[in-house]
Amino acid sequence: MKIIRSIDDFDHVFSVVEYEDEYVGTDHSLFIEKKSTYISDFSEDYITRLFLEGVHIAFIQKSRREDFGCYIRTDGPYLQMHFELEGEVIYNAKDYGGMDCSIPSGFHTLFYFPALYGYLVYPTVKKGFGIEIEITLNYLRRVFNDDLELLGSFAKDIRHERPTMLGGKCFPITPRMKEVLIDMFHCPFTDQLKKIFIEGKLLELLSLQVNQLMQADDFPRKEELRPEDIDRIEEAKKIIENHIENPYSIEELSKLVGINRTKLQKDFKTVYDKTIFGHLADLRMEKAQYLLKTEQHMKISEIARKIGYKNANHFSAAYKHRYGIIPRLLRS
Structure with a gap:
C-alpha cells in the first residue's frame, strides 16, 4: 500500500510511504521496530513504529505550535484503529460520497476506507500523544475467524466497499484501554517476546472496542445533558468565538467553564454536532x-x-x- 501526502491537492507531494503487503510480507515470525524524529519550525514528532504480520503500530508523541493540514491519499483499502490520548485529528473527504472523520482528544475509533482521498488536519497541541494502528482486512478476518458479522453494519459496509466507522462515531477511551496502550508503549520485552506481548494486547484492544460498541445504547444522548452542562457548553462556545485570533487550548477552556476536558469535548460535539476545533x-x-x-x-x-x-x-x-x-x- 502507498500513502501519499501533499500540501496543495497533490500538486506538491512532500511524502510518499510504501508498505509491503501485510506490512511485513508473509513472514509470520517477523517483527520490526523503528524509531524516527521529525522536527520543523512548527512541529516536533517522535514516532515509534512496530511492524508485525498484518499490523503497523505508530506511537506518535507530537508538539504542534500551529495548525497543520495536508492532503492524503492511498492506492488501496485503509483500515485503522486510532486512539487519540492527547490532541486531535480531523479528516475531510474530497471524494464524492466520502466520509469525514474527526477524532478529538480522549476518543478512539476503528474506521475503514476503500481508499483515502481527503484533507488531514493536525490542530495545535503542546504535548500530544496518539496511537495509530493500521491493520489489513486479512488480519481482521483472521481475528474473527473470517466471520465479521459481530461488527454489524461495519462489516456490511466493508463488504460493499463503503467508508465506515465502527458504531458510526468515536467513543471515549476507557481507563482499561489507556492502560493497555501504555503497556504496549512501555513494553519491557524485546524481539519475539515483545511480538507475543503486543499481539495479545492488540486482541484485547479490539475486544474492548467491539464491546464498547455493543454497549453503545447506554451512552448519554443529547437530551440527557443537564441544563447546567448545556450552559457551560454555550459559555465555551462564546469564549471560542471571542478569541479566534489567540484561542485558548482545550485544557485552558475546560478550566474557564469548570468542566473537565474530556466532558467538554464530548458535550460540545453532542450539542453542536461538531468538534471544538471544527x-x-x-x-x-x-x-x-x-x-x-x-x-x-x-x-x-x-x-x-x-x-x-x-x-x-x-x-x-x-x-x-x-x-x-x-x-x-x-x-x-
Missing part, C-alpha cells in the same frame, strides 16, 4: 472570507494572522480546501 475552523474561515471582501488594503499574511495562522501558506491551503480557490484569486 467550530474554530469554521469561524476562522468565515472571518477570512469577510476580511478578503471588505478589507482590500489588507495583505493575505495580515488576514492569516488576524484569524490565528502564523503561516500564510497554511492559511491559503486551509482556505482552498474550504472554498476551492486560494485567497488571492478571490480578490482578482
Whole structure:
C-alpha cells in the first residue's frame, strides 16, 4: 500500500510511504521496530513504529505550535484503529460520497476506507500523544475467524466497499484501554517476546472496542445533558468565538467553564454536532472570507494572522480546501 501526502491537492507531494503487503510480507515470525524524529519550525514528532504480520503500530508523541493540514491519499483499502490520548485529528473527504472523520482528544475509533482521498488536519497541541494502528482486512478476518458479522453494519459496509466507522462515531477511551496502550508503549520485552506481548494486547484492544460498541445504547444522548452542562457548553462556545485570533487550548477552556476536558469535548460535539476545533475552523474561515471582501488594503499574511495562522501558506491551503480557490484569486 502507498500513502501519499501533499500540501496543495497533490500538486506538491512532500511524502510518499510504501508498505509491503501485510506490512511485513508473509513472514509470520517477523517483527520490526523503528524509531524516527521529525522536527520543523512548527512541529516536533517522535514516532515509534512496530511492524508485525498484518499490523503497523505508530506511537506518535507530537508538539504542534500551529495548525497543520495536508492532503492524503492511498492506492488501496485503509483500515485503522486510532486512539487519540492527547490532541486531535480531523479528516475531510474530497471524494464524492466520502466520509469525514474527526477524532478529538480522549476518543478512539476503528474506521475503514476503500481508499483515502481527503484533507488531514493536525490542530495545535503542546504535548500530544496518539496511537495509530493500521491493520489489513486479512488480519481482521483472521481475528474473527473470517466471520465479521459481530461488527454489524461495519462489516456490511466493508463488504460493499463503503467508508465506515465502527458504531458510526468515536467513543471515549476507557481507563482499561489507556492502560493497555501504555503497556504496549512501555513494553519491557524485546524481539519475539515483545511480538507475543503486543499481539495479545492488540486482541484485547479490539475486544474492548467491539464491546464498547455493543454497549453503545447506554451512552448519554443529547437530551440527557443537564441544563447546567448545556450552559457551560454555550459559555465555551462564546469564549471560542471571542478569541479566534489567540484561542485558548482545550485544557485552558475546560478550566474557564469548570468542566473537565474530556466532558467538554464530548458535550460540545453532542450539542453542536461538531468538534471544538471544527467550530474554530469554521469561524476562522468565515472571518477570512469577510476580511478578503471588505478589507482590500489588507495583505493575505495580515488576514492569516488576524484569524490565528502564523503561516500564510497554511492559511491559503486551509482556505482552498474550504472554498476551492486560494485567497488571492478571490480578490482578482
